[in-house]
Amino acid sequence: MKTSEERRNRFEDSGGTASFERGVNSFYYVLVCSRERAHLSEYEMVTLQPVKRSYIDSPWSIQDSANLYGVNDWGKGHFAINDKGNLCVRPTLEPTRQIDIFDVIQGLSDRGLEAPLLLRFDDMLAFRLRELRTAFDQALKEHEYTGQYYCVYPIKVNQQRHLCEQIRSLNAELGFGFEAGSKPELLAVLGLTANMNSTPIVCNGFKDSEFIETVILATKLGRNVLVVVEKFSELELIVKHAKAYGVQPKIGVRAKLSSRGAGRWESSGGLRSKFGLTVAEIVAGVDFLKQHDMAQCLRMVHCHLGSQVFDIRNFKHAVTELGYIYAELRRMGTGIDTIDIGGGLGVDYDGSQSAATSSVNYTIAEYAADVIYRLKNVCEDAKVPHPNLVTESGRYIVANSSVLICNVMGRSHFDVQPDLNKIRGDLSQLQEKEQPQPVLDLIDALERITDRNLVEVYHDSVQARDEAMSLFSLGYMSLPLRAAAEQLFWAIGNELLRRARKKDRFPEEFEDLPQLLSDIYFCNFSIFQSAPDSWAIDQLFPIMPIHRLVEQPMRVAVLADITCDSDGKIDNFVDKREDKRVLEVHELVPEQNYYLGVFLVGAYQEVLGDLHNLFGDTHVVHIRLEDDSWVIDEVVHGDTVREVLGYVQFDADELSRVMRRDVENAVKRGALGVAESRALMDFYDNGLGGYTYLE
Numbered sequence: 001m002k003t004s005e006e007r008r009n010r011f012e013d014s015g016g017t018a019s020f021e022r023g024v025n026s027f028y029y030v031l032v033c034s035r036e037r038a039h040l041s042e043y044e045m046v047t048l049q050p051v052k053r054s055y056i057d058s059p060w061s062i063q064d065s066a067n068l069y070g071v072n073d074w075g076k077g078h079f080a081i082n083d084k085g086n087l088c089v090r091p092t093l094e095p096t097r098q099i100d101i102f103d104v105i106q107g108l109s110d111r112g113l114e115a116p117l118l119l120r121f122d123d124m125l126a127f128r129l130r131e132l133r134t135a136f137d138q139a140l141k142e143h144e145y146t147g148q149y150y151c152v153y154p155i156k157v158n159q160q161r162h163l164c165e166q167i168r169s170l171n172a173e174l175g176f177g178f179e180a181g182s183k184p185e186l187l188a189v190l191g192l193t194a195n196m197n198s199t200p201i202v203c204n205g206f207k208d209s210e211f212i213e214t215v216i217l218a219t220k221l222g223r224n225v226l227v228v229v230e231k232f233s234e235l236e237l238i239v240k241h242a243k244a245y246g247v248q249p250k251i252g253v254r255a256k257l258s259s260r261g262a263g264r265w266e267s268s269g270g271l272r273s274k275f276g277l278t279v280a281e282i283v284a285g286v287d288f289l290k291q292h293d294m295a296q297c298l299r300m301v302h303c304h305l306g307s308q309v310f311d312i313r314n315f316k317h318a319v320t321e322l323g324y325i326y327a328e329l330r331r332m333g334t335g336i337d338t339i340d341i342g343g344g345l346g347v348d349y350d351g352s353q354s355a356a357t358s359s360v361n362y363t364i365a366e367y368a369a370d371v372i373y374r375l376k377n378v379c380e381d382a383k384v385p386h387p388n389l390v391t392e393s394g395r396y397i398v399a400n401s402s403v404l405i406c407n408v409m410g411r412s413h414f415d416v417q418p419d420l421n422k423i424r425g426d427l428s429q430l431q432e433k434e435q436p437q438p439v440l441d442l443i444d445a446l447e448r449i450t451d452r453n454l455v456e457v458y459h460d461s462v463q464a465r466d467e468a469m470s471l472f473s474l475g476y477m478s479l480p481l482r483a484a485a486e487q488l489f490w491a492i493g494n495e496l497l498r499r500a501r502k503k504d505r506f507p508e509e510f511e512d513l514p515q516l517l518s519d520i521y522f523c524n525f526s527i528f529q530s531a532p533d534s535w536a537i538d539q540l541f542p543i544m545p546i547h548r549l550v551e552q553p554m555r556v557a558v559l560a561d562i563t564c565d566s567d568g569k570i571d572n573f574v575d576k577r578e579d580k581r582v583l584e585v586h587e588l589v590p591e592q593n594y595y596l597g598v599f600l601v602g603a604y605q606e607v608l609g610d611l612h613n614l615f616g617d618t619h620v621v622h623i624r625l626e627d628d629s630w631v632i633d634e635v636v637h638g639d640t641v642r643e644v645l646g647y648v649q650f651d652a653d654e655l656s657r658v659m660r661r662d663v664e665n666a667v668k669r670g671a672l673g674v675a676e677s678r679a680l681m682d683f684y685d686n687g688l689g690g691y692t693y694l695e
């Protein structure tokens with residue numbers, strides 16, 4: 001038997017480098033980087049070759065768990081596994097200041113707060129904001145850029161009060177502000193920034209007369225508001241209200257660029273986007289402002305390429321185009337001094353750091369450096385001063401500070417052993433010509449598996465299974481025999497997988513088998529409420545157990561939520577190399593909770609979440625580091641059943657009243673005893689006041 005060391009040497013001798021990693025379902029891979037492919041990127045250089053488990057000689061370790069779940073890839077140093085095998089958060093990246101998530105969950109359970117829970121790590125949020133500031137400060141310095149940089153946090157990404165207040169608490173230190181995209185958001189931001197006159201506020205989105213009048217009056221109050229024109233008629237309203245109140249507003253225009261973003265929100269930009277003014281309209285707008293002697297009020301040009309822009313080239317193109325528009329607007333005699341490149345700064349959800357929809361092919365430092373460098377070049381080329389730069393980064397700031405924790409309520413599995421004697425007995429009750437051939441074929445397939453005929457048996461059994469299902473649908477096969485066919489097929493699949501894993505190469509034909517035979521783990525949460533993008537747009541979020549990581553996970557599963565919707569499942573998991581359709585999980589232990597974490601869910605998920613099946617908001621717990629241990633900053637209790645019923649116009653008191661009447665009638669009829677009626681009403685009333693999830 002070769003040791004892992006010997007194998008590694010062999011690969012290295014052949015001109016490349018190699019390392020071992022454990023992959024899906026305890027299957028082992030050797031990563032080979034060969035010299036011939038060295039011109040490719042590091043990611044592409046990696047070739048996966050499954051190898052026998054026996055080549056790997058060390059026992060399972062927390063490092064194996066970290067590799068398996070890609071903790072260091074998507075976690076970017078903010079997550080690590082401690083010696084107890086629990087996942088920890090390192091909000092400031094310092095290894096000595098970490099929060100054991102399992103410890104937090106137990107602590108919250110002791111306080112009566114059970115999963116599902118959304119944990120928000122406030123220090124992580126602060127870290128991200130400072131990281132953004134530092135990246136731009138360094139880029140400004142390196143390129144001797146003379147304009148200022150600031151970020152306005154777009155509250156649409158997560159409007160929760162505590163989170164916005166935390167961002168506000170750092171505004172003075174960082175010079176950041178807020179972006180509002182609608183009337184309610186503007187009213188929230190104005191209230192949030194009371195007495196903070198220097199805090200920049202950018203107003204995007206479609207606006208009516210009342211919205212614009214509010215902005216003009218807020219400017220008169222002394223607030224630093226930049227109102228961005230999305231359509232020409234807004235400019236007319238701005239001029240009208242500004243004149244009426246004698247205010248010199250700060251006006252921005254959103255430009256329809258020819259540059260586009262990339263990925264799911266690509267259509268937010270481009271010439272056909274629903275937002276912004278064409279260049280012709282901008283030119284007409286400048287003339288209009290000049291006619292009203294307000295050209296100096298035009299201060300900013302804005303664009304937004306869409307969210308999660310995964311390719312840095314899209315930013316480079318847009319900044320260049322926007323830079324030239326800025327230069328032209330300056331030459332036309334406007335007061336323009338600022339460029340706003342919107343949001344779009346993406347998050348590396350799958351840890352691959354590549355141009356893929358759930359990833360990004362740049363770092364925060366590259367983003368800042370590239371944007372500043374481009375802008376500087378354009379301005380120097382056009383001989384105009386460097387403008388101030390604004391970004392509206394939302395996802396990047398808040399995504400990684402929130403973690404959803406859910407407990408697994410149970411599982412269904414497909415590794416049942418068919419009772420061959422019983423199946424044969426059932427068959428023998430039938431006339432020979434009535435015995436369904438596919439069932440006989442499946443028995444035969446199961447009995448003739450050897451290491452040499454795995455693929456052949458697989459093809460035969462798939463065909464037999466399909467024929468069995470057709471026979472049943474046509475009414476030619478009984479329900480017990482259909483059940484037997486299913487069980488035989490699963491047993492064959494499991495045996496094929498078991499044997500294939502011992503081979504040097506895993507047959508390509510078996511690619512779908514692990515998913516087909518995987519367990520279904522039922523998790524106490526609603527995808528529609530807590531991770532809606534996973535359902536709506538196949539957004540990947542890292543998911544992994546938050547404890548037991550010293551143990552090798554011996555099962556693979558897809559995850560199902562507790563809604564009664566077949567879409568309420570997750571069967572796509574992050575992996576930096578390939579599509580992973582199953583998640584490695586631990587065997588469930590009776591009477592012990594098993595917790596999974598869904599990570600990087602801080603952006604968009606809470607507000608986009610819906611009330612499918614009337615599962616409401618989960619509890620949200622804000623956790624802070626204090627003297628190197630964790631403390632609860634605030635608990636926002638999730639919706640009660642009473643509340644969610646109220647959202648759909650049910651009156652819980654009225655429901656309780658009619659229910660009691662019905663129960664009393666049942667007592668009168670003798671259908672229920674008095675104690676039973678009391679128990680039922682207690683359940684009913686307690687249920688109305690309780691959590692919407694399983695407790």
Ligand code: PLP
Pocket residue numbers: 154157179204304306307308342343344345392393394395396603
């Ligand atoms: N700015 C505008 C105008 C937006 O529409 C959005 C959201 O799509 C953002 C900023 C935030 O984008 P992100 O969260 O990708 O940074």
